[in-house]
Amino acid sequence: MKVLKFGGTSVGSSNSIKNVKSIIQSIDGQKIIVLSAMSGVTNLLVEISDNIHLGNQTDLIRLEESLKNKHLELVETLIPQSEIRSVVLQGLEKLFAEFHLLIHGEFSENSANQILIFGETLSTYIFNEYLRSCNIASILLNAKKFMFVGNLENPDTAKINQHLQPFLKNISEDAIYITQGFVRIDKFNRISTLKRGGSDYTATIIGAAIDAEEVQIWTDIDGFHNNDPRYVANTHPLSNLSFEEAAELAYFGAKILHPQTISPVIEKHIPIYLKNTFTPELHGTKISSEIHSKGLKAISAKDGITAIKIKSNRMLMAHGFLKKIFEIFDFHETAIDMITTSEIAISLTIDDTKNLDLILNDLEEFGEITVEMEHSIICIVGEGLIEDANTYKLFEILNEIPVRMISYGGSLNNVSILVASENKVFALKALHQKLFSSKPVAIGLKF
Ligand code: ADP
Ligand code: ASP
Ligand code: MG
Numbered sequence: 532m533k534v535l536k537f538g539g540t541s542v543g544s545s546n547s548i549k550n551v552k553s554i555i556q557s558i559d560g561q562k563i564i565v566l567s568a569m570s571g572v573t574n575l576l577v578e579i580s581d582n583i584h585l586g587n588q589t590d591l592i593r594l595e596e597s598l599k600n601k602h603l604e605l606v607e608t609l610i611p612q613s614e615i616r617s618v619v620l621q622g623l624e625k626l627f628a629e630f631h632l633l634i635h636g637e638f639s640e641n642s643a644n645q646i647l648i649f650g651e652t653l654s655t656y657i658f659n660e661y662l663r664s665c666n667i668a669s670i671l672l673n674a675k676k677f678m679f680v681g682n683l684e685n686p687d688t689a690k691i692n693q694h695l696q697p698f699l700k701n702i703s704e705d706a707i708y709i710t711q712g713f714v715r716i717d718k719f720n721r722i723s724t725l726k727r728g729g730s731d732y733t734a735t736i737i738g739a740a741i742d743a744e745e746v747q748i749w750t751d752i753d754g755f756h757n758n759d760p761r762y763v764a765n766t767h768p769l770s771n772l773s774f775e776e777a778a779e780l781a782y783f784g785a786k787i788l789h790p791q792t793i794s795p796v797i798e799k800h801i802p803i804y805l806k807n808t809f810t811p812e813l814h815g816t817k818i819s820s821e822i823h824s825k826g827l828k829a830i831s832a833k834d835g836i837t838a839i840k841i842k843s844n845r846m847l848m849a850h851g852f853l854k855k856i857f858e859i860f861d862f863h864e865t866a867i868d869m870i871t872t873s874e875i876a877i878s879l880t881i882d883d884t885k886n887l888d889l890i891l892n893d894l895e896e897f898g899e900i901t902v903e904m905e906h907s908i909i910c911i912v913g914e915g916l917i918e919d920a921n922t923y924k925l926f927e928i929l930n931e932i933p934v935r936m937i938s939y940g941g942s943l944n945n946v947s948i949l950v951a952s953e954n955k956v957f958a959l960k961a962l963h964q965k966l967f968s969s970k971p972v973a974i975g976l977k978f
């Protein structure tokens with residue numbers, strides 16, 4: 532069994548959905564297809580939620596209309612046979628009637644999550660009906676019946692397998708199952724999400740749960756690039772990445788993969804292929820336990836980082852000081868990404884500021900606290916990077932941009948630097964130029 536995930540742009544128009552159909556048909560064997568919502572739809576649903584919260588009826592009606600039209604128009608262009616189309620449109624009307632009740636009913640965290648996942652309900656319904664209209668037998672699976680992810684960081688894939696297996700009854704060699712990405716049932720059995728971009732994670736969780744042969748992630752770019760193509764010119768796709776390299780890059784902001792995508796498949800050595808729905812003939816990127824080459828490979832950046840400095844004379848010679856500091860973060864369930872220390876101070880970074888006030892309150896007794904928001908961690912990755920003869924060039928950047936923290940030597944595969952977010956793009960370009968290209972590129976620093 533293979534797991535194939537198609538992202539928002541891949542299901543974003545009737546033409547791209549036709550591409551998805553051809554890709555699926557060209558791949559042998561049984562497969563589970565995980566779909567995202569059409570591109571832009573989850574953002575629209577977030578807006579709908581915000582407007583319910585604000586009690587803004589006029590905007591709510593407008594947004595509901597626009598969501599509906601987008602999907603009605605898709606069905607109109609995708610399914611030419613008028614009889615089949617009218618049945619599919621009736622089904623769609625039914626889904627929208629339920630959605631109408633949901634958004635005009637009582638608003639709670641629970642209903643907000645149900646609203647958020649509606650895009651995936653729509654895309655999978657339409658895609659399944661489209662395949663059937665082309666005489667391709669497919670089976671729609673309801674992710675709410677098996678995606679039991681109580682612990683977001685460490686899903687119990689055996690439990691998911693146990694709930695999923697009863698639905699995988701079609702023994703045909705080419706069985707096609709379709710299911711919703713992004714959806715999860717939390718530890719209180721409530722509908723929730725795997726966080727934004729979470730359909731990638733759905734695919735690898737399912738892959739690990741069913742011991743899939745491979746996971747394919749189909750998107751709108753030809754694989755994992757060596758830098759963020761949204762900010763840097765002349766990036767190129769990497770044909771191979773190790774699990775560790777890809778995990779670091781995804782965790783530290785490479786938007787092509789949800790931060791947790793890699794972890795479920797590492798232990799089972801299930802390879803992930805990143806492919807472009809619009810140019811399926813290209814190789815893309817294979818992520819696996821194989822190490823194809825050593826040295827500098829890629830750069831990514833994670834925004835929304837807060838740096839906290841604790842300055843204390845009591846740290847001098849005091850064993851147990853760091854333990855007490857870490858216990859505070861642990862107590863407030865806040866993960867630390869980077870740490871640097873000096874004799875009298877420790878600086879660390881977090882990305883989740885939900886409990887920041889409580890953390891600061893508890894830290895106060897340990898010394899003078901400084902907080903700096905709006906920073907970005909830039910992560911430079913490659914197996915054995917630290918031993919690469921070119922790595923020294925990295926430090927030349929310290930002359931050019933104000934680096935707030937640097938983490939070197941934590942592993943052989945990674946160097947992280949913390950910069951103010953307003954300098955992120957400059958830093959990405961400067962590093963790209965120094966590390967990957969011989970030609971100078973136009974860069975501009977904002978202070
Ligand atoms: P999908 O909707 O298919 O999940 P995403 O928009 O989430 O697609 O991810 C693909 C996008 O990620 C690309 O279009 C690209 O702009 C962006 N991206 C950021 N960093 C990278 C990278 N290192 N390699 C490739 N794409 C990247
Ligand atoms: N639709 C969800 C989002 O936009 C999940 C995904 O596309 O991966 O975040
Ligand atoms: Mg994505």
